[in-house]
Amino acid sequence: MLKDFVKAERPEDDIIAQEVKQAREKLAVYQTQIKEAKLPVMVIFEGWGAAGKGSVIGRVIRSIDPRFFVVKTMAEPTEEELRYPFLYRYMKEIPEAGKFTFFDDFWMEEVVNQKMRGEIDDAAYARRVKSINTTERSLTDNGYLVMKFFFQISRKRQKKRLRALQDDKNTRWRVSESDLHENEHYNEYLEVYDKYLEDTNRSAAPWYIIDAQDKKWAELQVLRFLNQGIDTALKNHALAAPILQNTFRLNRTPLLSEVTLADKTISDDEYKKELDRLQAKLRDLHNELYRKKIPVIIAYEGWDAAGKGGNIKRITAALDPRGYQVLPIASPEPHEKARHFLWRFWTRLPKDGHIAIFDRTWYGRVMVERLEGFCSENDWQRAYNEMNEFEKELAEWGAVVIKFWVQIDNQTQLERFTDRQNTPEKQWKITDEDWRNREKWDQYEEAVNEMLQKTNTTFAPWYILESNDKKYARIKALRILVDSLKKACKDKK
């Protein structure tokens, strides 16, 4: 599409000046409407080196109060960042509701550079494109406005600008090796840019190509599209996004009512023996997966008082504390609630070689948030697929993803609640909210069943831990974990 790009006709200077002024005033009015509508706005600038992205960003933000925007320059990933999923450092920076983030380069730059340098092959490139498309869709589905601008200049103009920058000792640092490389191999880059734009041009987040030969004119084009985009988004904001069909292969899980508990017990002797044996194995595996840089994500969900905490403890007891983290998930804080519901999980991901154990997870979306009405029906309906996609990203990054549902029956919960209530050092573990949730047992059971059915994927399976006998559940969790890690270590040389 870049190669076929037909420039809009450039107006006369005085027309441009006049229109820019009007467009800036319009944007200034939009900023407060955006705040009120709690619309998060991502404005992504990509394009040729020295095409003037920075200078146009500088002009556009003049109309906006600093309380409502952030400018974020995405440089090449650092060594540290390369130890996280590709999307990680981008997802960290998404704006909160009611605010703009202007990105000077985004994921396009990284993907195109990697492709040009031969660091990723065609299959990896295709995966990146899929990740990007999926994420942009999930962002827009969750109410984000995503505006993408590509700054287009000719080879000649680029060369001229690079020279000018190089001639001044205070701007020389702005010209990177890769800028020069880009100019030298302009046509090859053009091919790759063109293909990328085609590959990621979707209706929810289309590309706008900006004729950037002239900066004032470039600013006007950006302002026009941006104001249009905001106008549409404000009008559409109340519209629900379509609920996508789940496109992942699912394994059948039993309904909770089909899970038998009374027969799932273990003797004390057997427990002690197995615990020692499995923890010793896990200890060795932790070293091995650290060496092989395999990330591990363990998700715990289950009834209150099902024994999640004690179960997690039997796992962590075998782990080196420098290589894992337990992440207890409570209700989101204001700055978390203001972003995509997966943001607080993206930002808590482990580095490769590390283990993250989530005590409660992103599945809160389809349990407590669904039942308490903290999000719309459309939101939680869409979330099954969004969570599968999230876990797919993790799996493709190379992570082992294991999800445990810790199951007890209603009567057992009552006994444990009562025990907590009556034991002084356990009282902090039981709250009025726990009792209130208990009253909704049947609704929760229905939600859990739906969740298990819809998210039991091959790459991130659910395992049910029968936990009327907590010791039985602990041994079962350790076994599953040891088996999964053994397999992952064996698969990765």
Next chain:
Amino acid sequence: MLKDFVKAERPEDDIIAQEVKQAREKLAVYQTQIKEAKLPVMVIFEGWGAAGKGSVIGRVIRSIDPRFFVVKTMAEPTEEELRYPFLYRYMKEIPEAGKFTFFDDFWMEEVVNQKMRGEIDDAAYARRVKSINTTERSLTDNGYLVMKFFFQISRKRQKKRLRALQDDKNTRWRVSESDLHENEHYNEYLEVYDKYLEDTNRSAAPWYIIDAQDKKWAELQVLRFLNQGIDTALKNHALAAPILQNTFRLNRTPLLSEVTLADKTISDDEYKKELDRLQAKLRDLHNELYRKKIPVIIAYEGWDAAGKGGNIKRITAALDPRGYQVLPIASPEPHEKARHFLWRFWTRLPKDGHIAIFDRTWYGRVMVERLEGFCSENDWQRAYNEMNEFEKELAEWGAVVIKFWVQIDNQTQLERFTDRQNTPEKQWKITDEDWRNREKWDQYEEAVNEMLQKTNTTFAPWYILESNDKKYARIKALRILVDSLKKACKDKK
């Protein structure tokens, strides 16, 4: 103190086992008391490589619920981290109230390594030690419990452990070059460790040397000291820290009542001319300080409606948006309130070569927090010195620190408030709180006067911007900024 360290007598195995069990139970009880008392606990483990810090951390945390602790391993600073002040990456990780953070290595490790490798000279080492002592004191003064453990083992024992790790392919990665170097030059390291421990052994955060020849015994020593420390901290928690005398040279500033406003005006012609001239200079300087990697911190305080926003805009209009950030400071969010009051500013510092403009600042501590009773009198009285120390750290890092007080008179504020109220597109800028604050004008004036007198240091001076005529104030700010940056660029080759 390390060389003179006299080991405590190691009890028999069964006594150790019994005492460890009791100490763990005690710690488990403390965890909820810590939560209730909102006590933040930093537990710092330093010591020889392979001394068993990780394994003891792993044992100690078994008694604590994952909701109440984090383990943080501090590796060598990355390239990116080296672009921030030395303290930055440590301050980012301090625990929130009611929780533990266990640090596997902390600033000691970095400083000692830099010294051994000759990367810092004696003067720089002395500055590091001062930064650390100052910060530890500020943390404990603000209610943090800081426990510091040094793990001591003999050269022979270290060698044996390193060999054992190297012999297993899954643990070989644990042995670093610097571990081997340490063992080879054991006595030189011993000297440096010893000196560092002496230099940083203060009553508010003393060192505990742990005989780590044996892991079980090491755990018991840690648990004993930790429980003792917590016990004391819980008892002392209500006690105010002493208010330190200000130890910085201060320049006299006028009282606000001595500032004349009526005569501080500028003609429109003069304004336009000066604005263009100064912005052009600032534009060049921004490039130069980027190249010279000089960080700049500009702090704006002033009366509501004094014209801070417009003043900031005239500065940012001349800056490359990739090289600065405006940071509007509102009231702290829960996760910010739960930490040292400077934490949310530490974590927002710019990289070297970048400019951060704070729209309201850490001085809220001695204005709104003082007047509204959001902190104790002791807290805000102590804060003058703490903020001077904070800015001293920034100045020694090489930052230009400029503080503006934007001054108007009471009548002018009233006119601007009324105008905002009556102009639809300005209404979002005026709230009931603004009117309420206005009623406390005299109290604020008193607080501001005290603040200006007590924090007008040579390295981070206050400048008063007379802003009844906003244009006058803008030109004055630009002049001060241009002069300061020019000087900084000249001083740094």
